[in-house]
Amino acid sequence: MALRGRVVASLLCASLCGNFVAAQVPQARVQWPEVHSRVGRDAAIEARVERILSRMSLEEKVGQIIQGDIASITPEDVRKYKLGSVLAGGNSSPGGNEKAPAAEWLKLMDAMWEASMSADWAGEKIPVIFGIDSVHGNGNVVGATVFPHNIGLGAMRNPELVRKIGEVTAREMVVTGFDWDFSPTVAVPRDDRWGRTYEGWSEDPSIPRSYAPAMVEGLQGKAGTKEFLGPGKVIATAKHFVGDGGTTDGRDQGDNPSSDEQIRDIHGAGYPPAIEAGVQSVMASYNSVRGQKMHGNRPLLTDALKGDMNFDGLVVGDWNGHGQVPGCSNTSCAASINAGLDMFMAPDSWKGLYDSTLKQARSGEIPAARLDDAVRRVLRVKVRYGLFEKPKPSARPLAGQFALLSSAEHRAVARQAVRESLVLLKNKGNLLPLSPKANVLVAGDGADNIPKQSGGWTISWQGTDIANADFPRGQSIYAGIRDTVSAAGGRATLSADGKVAGKPDVAIVVFGENPYAEMVGDRPTVEYSPSDKKDLELLKKLKAAGIPTVAVFLSGRPLWVNPEINASDAFVAAFLPGSEGGGVADVLFKDAAGKVRHDFKGKLSYSWPRRVDQTPLNAGDANYDPLFAFGYGLKYGQPGDVPTLSEDRPPPSATGADGVYFARGATPPGWRLAPSGGASVRAIDRRGQEDTRLVTFTGAGPQSFALTATQPLDISRETNAQLSLTFDVRVDAAPTAPVTVAVNGKPVPITGALRKTGEWQSLAIPLGCFKSAGSDMTKVAMPFTLATAGKLTIAISDIRLASVTVPQDRCSL
Numbered sequence: 001m002a003l004r005g006r007v008v009a010s011l012l013c014a015s016l017c018g019n020f021v022a023a024q025v026p027q028a029r030v031q032w033p034e035v036h037s038r039v040g041r042d043a044a045i046e047a048r049v050e051r052i053l054s055r056m057s058l059e060e061k062v063g064q065i066i067q068g069d070i071a072s073i074t075p076e077d078v079r080k081y082k083l084g085s086v087l088a089g090g091n092s093s094p095g096g097n098e099k100a101p102a103a104e105w106l107k108l109m110d111a112m113w114e115a116s117m118s119a120d121w122a123g124e125k126i127p128v129i130f131g132i133d134s135v136h137g138n139g140n141v142v143g144a145t146v147f148p149h150n151i152g153l154g155a156m157r158n159p160e161l162v163r164k165i166g167e168v169t170a171r172e173m174v175v176t177g178f179d180w181d182f183s184p185t186v187a188v189p190r191d192d193r194w195g196r197t198y199e200g201w202s203e204d205p206s207i208p209r210s211y212a213p214a215m216v217e218g219l220q221g222k223a224g225t226k227e228f229l230g231p232g233k234v235i236a237t238a239k240h241f242v243g244d245g246g247t248t249d250g251r252d253q254g255d256n257p258s259s260d261e262q263i264r265d266i267h268g269a270g271y272p273p274a275i276e277a278g279v280q281s282v283m284a285s286y287n288s289v290r291g292q293k294m295h296g297n298r299p300l301l302t303d304a305l306k307g308d309m310n311f312d313g314l315v316v317g318d319w320n321g322h323g324q325v326p327g328c329s330n331t332s333c334a335a336s337i338n339a340g341l342d343m344f345m346a347p348d349s350w351k352g353l354y355d356s357t358l359k360q361a362r363s364g365e366i367p368a369a370r371l372d373d374a375v376r377r378v379l380r381v382k383v384r385y386g387l388f389e390k391p392k393p394s395a396r397p398l399a400g401q402f403a404l405l406s407s408a409e410h411r412a413v414a415r416q417a418v419r420e421s422l423v424l425l426k427n428k429g430n431l432l433p434l435s436p437k438a439n440v441l442v443a444g445d446g447a448d449n450i451p452k453q454s455g456g457w458t459i460s461w462q463g464t465d466i467a468n469a470d471f472p473r474g475q476s477i478y479a480g481i482r483d484t485v486s487a488a489g490g491r492a493t494l495s496a497d498g499k500v501a502g503k504p505d506v507a508i509v510v511f512g513e514n515p516y517a518e519m520v521g522d523r524p525t526v527e528y529s530p531s532d533k534k535d536l537e538l539l540k541k542l543k544a545a546g547i548p549t550v551a552v553f554l555s556g557r558p559l560w561v562n563p564e565i566n567a568s569d570a571f572v573a574a575f576l577p578g579s580e581g582g583g584v585a586d587v588l589f590k591d592a593a594g595k596v597r598h599d600f601k602g603k604l605s606y607s608w609p610r611r612v613d614q615t616p617l618n619a620g621d622a623n624y625d626p627l628f629a630f631g632y633g634l635k636y637g638q639p640g641d642v643p644t645l646s647e648d649r650p651p652p653s654a655t656g657a658d659g660v661y662f663a664r665g666a667t668p669p670g671w672r673l674a675p676s677g678g679a680s681v682r683a684i685d686r687r688g689q690e691d692t693r694l695v696t697f698t699g700a701g702p703q704s705f706a707l708t709a710t711q712p713l714d715i716s717r718e719t720n721a722q723l724s725l726t727f728d729v730r731v732d733a734a735p736t737a738p739v740t741v742a743v744n745g746k747p748v749p750i751t752g753a754l755r756k757t758g759e760w761q762s763l764a765i766p767l768g769c770f771k772s773a774g775s776d777m778t779k780v781a782m783p784f785t786l787a788t789a790g791k792l793t794i795a796i797s798d799i800r801l802a803s804v805t806v807p808q809d810r811c812s813l
């Protein structure tokens with residue numbers, strides 16, 4: 001790539017300025033490729049945008065650059081404040097019901113649109129647009145086709161199929177009235193401890209280079225043709241600009257220490273082709289680049305993206321991402337707009353942000369020209385999208401045709417993607433493909449579990465709290481096997497724990513990571529399930545019984561599974577295939593006549609670790625020593641034996657970094673969980689041996705039971721993301737005085753939740769409550785303190801941070 005080093009004069013001052021004369025030092029800003037979007041500039045559109053802009057009041061301009069979340073904004077607010085956009089975050093849904101029927105979504109879309117149209121505009125009416133994370137199909141809506149997450153798509157090496165997935169996703173989004181997809185994620189994840197690894201197609205920039213334009217064109221239609229942003233199409237977003245996949249230790253929202261060249265050539269690789277294909281929005285990233293937060297990064301947002309790459313669409317922020325810029329808060333951040341952000345994502349903070357932004361626009365802190373430029377970009381996208389001509393969402397082509405959600409045609413596309421995304425890592429003695437006439441045991445907790453095979457960003461943000469029933473037309477992996485085998489005269493028996501009568505011919509064990517999203521999925525190492533080896537025990541049991549065993553591993557990333565590979569005869573990396581589990585059986589089983597129906601096609605798009613400590617691990621590393629290299633993937637008939645692998649590993653070092661503070665009776669090493677002031681504690685059994693603490697408060701003055709971390713934790717991201725401190729309790733003797741739970745000594749009352757005795761219940765306190773109570777969430781040394789001055793006997797288990805849908809202002813239980 002040609003590097004035309006543009007020389008930018010900058011003042012080098014640092015701390016030396018006091019004594020030395022500041023010198024003007026020429027500093028090269030790394031030039032990004034010059035891109036020409038195939039959308040082109042249309043003089044009529046530009047003139048129309050200028051006309052609309054010229055008639056807007058200052059208040060209306062400020063409203064246009066703010067986006068609120070449906071959990072915190074009503075249609076009446078949209079009418080009154082004339083906001084440019086509304087979103088639904090991962091946990092937000094019509095009426096707060098994650099499982100709301102599709103018709104409810106469409107109704108809400110109409111209500112928002114009508115509110116914007118009934119507002120009292122100075123000039124032309126400007127309709128609102130609605131954005132949502134349809135990152136693997138229209139997955140927020142019950143009944144939609146759920147595609148494999150991007151990590152699986154990366155393994156397919158099939159941009160044409162990616163384009164089709166984009167087309168189907170757009171169609172299903174339009175059915176429910178959505179305008180704007182916060183997808184594709186073009187991140188290049190380099191450290192698989194990152195909880196968003198599965199949202200990226202690959203560790204290698206070559207794959208986003210070919211996939212980004214395909215996905216953008218699938219969603220938006222081909223630029224320069226009539227289908228572009230036409231009926232059945234939505235606005236796409238390339239995210240998160242830039243460097244999200246390269247943070248230190250894979251920490252979500254962390255700092256990317258890469259050089260400017262690496263930022264451009266590795267992490268930024270997907271942007272030039274996405275912009276060329278006409279992507280209309282780019283989302284700013286939470287991370288910083290060498291210390292500078294992207295939401296305040298003018299050289300990258302303005303100079304590189306809008307300057308070098310000629311991006312003329314809109315730059316949207318991430319969920320309160322502006323609030324992390326030094327000097328800013330969630331409700332005030334001129335610096336972000338001045339750096340080049342065009343629309344704030346201000347889920348719950350939109351109102352305060354509106355007031356302060358209006359003030360900053362009046363005072364000139366946000367220059368009029370910058371505000372106009374931001375509004376112009378929002379309007380340009382709306383005009384290109386034909387929004388001003390579109391009727392209300394439910395009256396648009398395809399809207400309300402709910403039978404299109406998971407239609408047979410759409411599911412066939414997803415099923416093909418499942419087949420092509422599977423990667424065969426081991427096939428000892430060519431155990432695979434299997435005969436469909438066999439007696440097959442299907443085991444493992446992932447076998448009949450569509451939520452687990454779908455991962456995060458599925459119906460709920462974390463993909464948790466859902467069940468097979470929430471996928472009315474979906475199919476579990478077991479169901480696909482059952483259908484295939486029973487059609488050919490074989491037999492499939494489902495038994496999650498592997499217990500069956502008699503000896504099956506073969507066992508298929510489906511297991512792996514439980515769903516997670518964003519920072520909740522960050523891990524301290526790439527070891528699969530460091531503290532719970534039940535899947536390994538199951539595999540070993542089957543091996544000991546002499547049953548040939550196929551492992552189907554569900555995961556959002558490559559993980560260290562040497563013991564599990566040793567204990568299996570065949571090992572398939574299935575990643576997060578989504579709702580069409582039948583695609584797995586299509587590949588694993590021959591037809592009744594003994595012919596292969598579908599061979600394996602998948603090739604790893606991420607390197608697979610040989611050791612637990614291999615992070616980061618990427619093709620091209622100096623001492624690259626993966627277990628399975630980037631591009632690896634067996635086909636049928638190839639020798640598939642894998643020599644016995646080393647099972648040595650350093651002792652698991654849980655740090656609390658994954659938000660699990662007390663589980664299965666243990667805290668992260670070095671942490672203290674202890675009573676003080678005269679309270680007493682003993683270990684008791686709940687689900688497992690000594691996994692619970694029974695605490696007795698005697699009533700002789702203030703007493704507490706507290707968890708102390710070895711080092712203060714920074715849980716500000718988790719607070720921003722509206723996670724809760726959750727724990728399970730069973731009251732054995734009711735409290736005689738108020739009871740509180742504190743973070744860093746800042747208490748929240750919970751007495752009201754402790755009235756019932758003898759029953760286990762889960763309690764959740766939004767982290768925001770502790771922040772409001774004065775706790776510094778960037779330095780949390782005491783993440784959990786239970787205290788009372790009265791008498792109380794209480795059993796406690798499972799203390800962790802989790803995403804729970806509770807009102808954020810419910811700060812007293």
Ligand code: BGC
Nearest residue numbers: 089090091092319461721722
């Ligand atoms: C929302 C997600 C969002 C996250 C921010 C959650 O509460 O539901 O959509 O991405 O917060 O980190």
Ligand code: BGC
Nearest residue numbers: 088089090133182239318319
């Ligand atoms: C995520 C984005 C997402 C947004 C809205 C954020 O927390 O980082 O990827 O688009 O929330 O849900």
